[in-house]
Amino acid sequence: MKETADVVVIGAGIMGLSIAYQLARRSRLNIVVLEKDERVAAGSTGASSSILRHRYSFDEMVQLARDGITSYREWSRFTRLARPRAEFRHAGVLWMLGEDTAWADKEQHRLAELEVETSVLDDTALRQRFPSLNACVIAPDVVAGKAHLCRGGGRHLLEIDGGYIDPVAAVEDLLEACQRESVAVRFGVTVAKVLTDDEKVTGIATADGVELPAPWVINAAGPWCNRILAQLDVPFPWTLTPTRIQVLYVDRPHDVQLPVPVCLDMVGGIYFRPQNRGAQIVLGSTLIDDEREVVENPDNFQRKPDTDFETARLHALHHRFPTWPYRGKVRGYCGMYTVNQEDFHPLVGATALPGFIVAIGFSGHGFKLAPAIGSLIAQLLTGGSLGDDTRVPPGFLSVDRTPLTLATKSVLA
Ligand SMILES: Cc1cc2nc3c(=O)[nH]c(=O)nc-3n(C[C@H](O)[C@H](O)[C@H](O)COP(=O)(O)OP(=O)(O)OC[C@H]3O[C@@H](n4cnc5c(N)ncnc54)[C@H](O)[C@@H]3O)c2cc1C
Structure with a gap:
């Protein structure tokens, strides 16, 4: 019988695995993460300085950072790993x-x-x-x-309560937590195409020509995200x-x-x-x-x-x-x-193509935000919420927003 999934996540960086984990914590969805490399954190995540700071220009970003950092501060509780590899460093x-x-x-x-x-x-x-x-x-x-x-x-x-954490160790912990929750994480698998019918997503095809039917596909491909976007006929008025x-x-x-x-x-x-x-x-x-x-x-x-x-x-x-x-x-x-380039903030959530979700464009912010971004997407897909979920309105980072107005467009946005 041909394999199917409920959700395919493209990319096993901090974002892809945070999304998968937040989905798995609250649902019995069949989640498959596909990673083109042979290991986790092969993209932006492995190079990250992983500074966990709260201050941003927009209050919603402060809240997302705060909620993300709370997960890192309580990493053992959040991941439900008795001895996680990563440890929050409370440096201020x-x-x-x-x-x-x-x-x-x-x-x-x-x-x-x-x-x-x-x-x-x-x-x-x-x-x-x-x-x-x-x-x-x-x-x-x-x-x-x-x-x-x-x-x-x-x-x-x-x-x-700011600090930092080892980025690779944190992602390795998330991989273990995902696998414990029955998320399938496959390495060495490149997603070549998002499949659609006339109206919606129907799955993905890999570079080896294998098809995996799924009603939801999440683009968490980091700096490679444009390759996924380019082959889809979806309006996307952002320059990443x-x-x-x-x-x-x-x-x-x-x-x-x-x-x-x-x-x-x-x-x-x-x-x-x-x-x-x-x-x-x-x-x-x-x-x-x-x-x-x-x-x-x-x-x-x-x-x-x-x-x-x-x-x-x-x-x-x-x-x-x-x-x-x-x-x-x-x-x-x-x-x-x-x-x-439009407003230095990420794009998170649904697109004009039903079933196609994005979590991309994170600049230098993505590491600290990841647990909260996972929470936003998991709430969107399942309609369910947990006590530690972020309460930031999902529209704040949505693809159809008007670009945010910033005093300075830089990593310290
Ligand atoms: C030097 C540097 C310093 C930073 N400092 C900080 C900081 O201090 N604080 C902070 O919060 N953030 C920081 N960031 C930003 C943060 O690291 C990123 O926003 C975050 O890691 C993005 O994670 P991601 O999972 O979206 O992307 P990535 O980590 O790039 O993961 C994407 C994954 O998708 C895989 N992939 C791509 N295309 C495909 C495909 N077609 N099929 C299958 N797999 C695919 C890639 O191999 C990769 O593993 C920094 C980043 C850098 C580079």
Whole structure:
């Protein structure tokens, strides 16, 4: 007898497996996840810095981030794994805005209304909490590294319950949880085509020509999502571009004291977070200019970071930690994520083709949001809800929305 499924999910990244798991937690649907690679997290997810921060411009995004991060904080409860591989690292997320001294207090008030706990730190409080961190509000010269006289006086926002988690370990946990719930996850299977009749989705065909009938197909193919969209005759008025993103790893010098928070340093245009229990720092950019390099072919792009990227980010890191050398051996890599050029926010939910669902265009936001996005889609497909489901209205990220209006289109949207 020919195999059938109720739901086919394309892609075993954090999104595909979160969706599959959220569906399986509340239904007896026959769910099949198809992954073209031989392992989980082969796309954006494996390269993710996996920073779990709450603050976004839109309240709905704060809620989705909060709900996603709650799942990561309670990972063993959420996955129902007694000993999960991944563990939430409760480092706090520090926003350093520089000379804007009004922002932190305003955001603290807004986030409190959304049940996100924060502290506002002045220079003294910052030094007590993170002794090695320079509180300077003046932008560093990241090109030549010319020194300036540092000046404090800023007000910095600390998200108490922010942090990070190992992205690959988290996805491996989700794979185990999905398999326990009888989700079939198949590796080395490329979806070549979404099958339709005149009105709706009828299943998928693989690159090997195998057909799998199903009334629901979910595109969670990350930077490859356009290949799935391109072969369908569905109106899709959004431009999604796979984009090359550079990340560095640097060893922490012994005289830089722990703790080091997750930090979004708007003054130096960098973000960083601890890694390997603080032995290293993961270092990246918050600048829009570093999110412009379109990847034409997601199967083949430059994985090595650029020298000028390394130099500029190391100068900015040196500014925050003055004893941190701005020269020396640096490791790094490039991943890619899918930028929605219209409004930098993802597209989640039903399309004009009945049965065809998308969860794509996540930019640098997708990791933290994934459990909540899985919840949105599972509620949509099953009509059922669980106590820990997100309550954000599904229309907020829908394909037929009007693009959101943003002050700045960047990863910090
Ligand atoms: C460098 C970097 C840093 C980031 N930092 C953060 C951060 O700090 N915080 C945060 O929240 N987010 C961050 N992100 C974003 C986040 O990682 C992504 O939004 C998220 O991982 C997207 O997950 P996904 O499952 O949608 O995509 P992917 O992980 O790309 O998964 C898609 C999967 O689909 C598979 N696939 C594609 N086409 C097919 C097909 N036709 N058939 C079968 N399988 C297919 C691919 O092989 C892949 O495994 C970062 C991303 C990068 C690259």
